[in-house]
Amino acid sequence: MKKLNRQEIFNIIQIGHKGDVASRTFDIFITATILINVLVMVLQTYEQFSPYADLLNALSLITILIFCVEYVLRIWTADLLYPEDSRPKAIVKFLLSFDGIVDLFTILPFFFLSGFVAFRILRVIRIFHLFRINGQYDSFAVIFSVLKEKRNQITSSLVILMILMLASSIGIYYAEHDAQPRVFRNAFSGIWWSVSTLLTVGYGDIYPITTAGRIMAILTGFLGVGVVAIPTGILSAGFVEHYAKMKLLNNFARDEQIDLLTIHVTEGHCWNGLKVSEIGVPDHFLPAIVTREGESMIPVQDLKLKIGDTVILAAEAYFSHTY
Incomplete structure (x- = not known):
């Protein structure tokens, strides 16, 4: 059996893209684990399910252990998520990120006495794991983009x-x-x-x-x-402006008369893992659209490119004419 290296493990737990069976399988598995964990947390509040307390506790323990393993792996591969930083700095960056904090507070209350009200309340943070279901498709990038812009x-x-x-x-x-x-x-x-x-x-x-x-x-x-x-x-x-801009960009992208460059981010590509603000583009061109798994996104400066992304560059003249 082939031994997985750090890069392959990182690709599985951090980057889900078409054609990667292992990553897709992990996405489905971790999504199911999150849903089971949240469902167990809800069922534990019903007195009718008290006879099944042992089963629910066992399921909760299994899901928490899975989250622990995932959390450790994410820390282990943090320097691959933030390649521009040193390993210690990358680990700290992940620990202080939204995903890192949610992961920590998902598993932390389980290891403390349930009698403490504060730790019981912290269990509610597990629900934020549901953001992963949409987060892996960067659906929340639109929300954060609008919030940052406004x-x-x-x-x-x-x-x-x-x-x-x-x-x-x-x-x-x-x-x-x-x-x-x-x-x-x-x-x-x-x-x-x-x-x-x-x-x-x-x-x-x-x-x-x-x-x-x-x-x-x-x-x-x-x-x-x-x-x-x-x-x-x-x-x-803000949302109306964002989607109107995206629709306009898509319409221009389909127009063959517009000067466009299409860049496919593959494994080993120099843009892989870089933010849009960090990539080097040809003179007189700017990033217009990033396509990821069939979804078109506005290339905001903080958007990090991944394997499988398609970046469409448009001539600067297009931007000056459009805006």
């Missing part, structure tokens, strides 16, 4: 929300403190009320009883509708 507008809207939250908390304190001194004891005791009102949740556990307080609640509710709509509209517009 981060200034989103930050501004969040600052406005925090200011209104503080203002409404102080306002409700002055309006309700005399009538409900135990509920609104200080300026910050109304934060919970202001959050639920501004976000139009309205749990009803804390509410104003004075006329001034009710007027304050009405104004806060109206402001909340508008403030919450701001980041929602920003994100919606």
Whole structure:
């Protein structure tokens, strides 16, 4: 039986591409393991399944052990994921990445006493493993791209929300403190009320009883509708712009009159493992589209190229004409 080397193991656990049977098999296997783990976690909350506690615990143990092995392998091959960094730096980079943190907190609570509430709550992080199902196809690249592109507008809207939250908390304190001194004891005791009102949740556990307080609640509710709509509209517009841009690029890519270069990233290719911002392209050309397993993606600067990717380069004149 052939012994797998580090590169082959890395290809299996990190890079799933068509034609790679082992990688595809691992993707299916790890996806099934994630789903089983989450299903077991849900079933363990039902009293009806208490007679099957031993079976559920055994399944949970098996899936956690699988995650442990995968976690160790990912650490072992971290320098292949970040080839531009030294091995210690690559390991630290992986440990602090989203996948690394989720992997750690998926297995960590299992090895501590279940009596600690904090560790039991950490088990919820296992659900974030479900991102792997879409993450391997880079579906979330669109979300992160839009968030990064609109981060200034989103930050501004969040600052406005925090200011209104503080203002409404102080306002409700002055309006309700005399009538409900135990509920609104200080300026910050109304934060919970202001959050639920501004976000139009309205749990009803804390509410104003004075006329001034009710007027304050009405104004806060109206402001909340508008403030919450701001980041929602920003994100919606960002997604529309992103997909409109992608559709436009695809249309140009099908036009034979456009100057295009098609680069296929194969094993050993100098672009394999590099970010779009790090690749060297011919003069007067820019990355226009990255195609991965039938999906077309905008080549954002942080997108890391993998084996099997197809990079379409378009002439700079096309970009200046289009935008």
